[in-house]
Amino acid sequence: MPLDVTMAMNLRWTLKLGKRTSDSFFFSASLQDWLIANANSQAMHHQGPGQCPWYQVFLFAIWLIWKGRNQCLFNNKNPNPNIAKEILDRAFEFTHCACTTLVKNRRILMSIRWEKPCSGWLKLNTDGLSLGNPGLAGGGGLIRDENGDWVVGFARKIGIANSFMAELWAL
16 A cells, blocks of 8 residues: 555544544545535534534645645655644644634724823923825924913924824924
């Protein structure tokens, strides 16, 4: 028996590859029926505390067996002795990344307001803007005391700049 067939057969038993059916289905079904049954299986593969859809384990197994076979044939690489672990790792990682429900709207509402400086201090607030990036830009600012009262303000035309440069020039 060729090496890749032996490895695949051993892998089948290591991973319990194949939809949970009788051995008679495995040995009597056509290859196409067996592939379709496993690729469409709704069963879950359990390992430790985790689980992932069986079809993902199955499809990663087929892909990695094929990839490993090509490495042996075309690049003189040895078969991966840890292929079963790699299959499960990739299937579980894929399940975690692609199938975990994500919170779609992670908005954090924060009240943003001016905070007064310490007693005896002044506070400078500036802002810059550009109409386009780059585009016509301007900036300005004001200084307030500890009570929030206006002390002095300024505004300036900057010319053509991007928004980042406008913010810097406003300082």
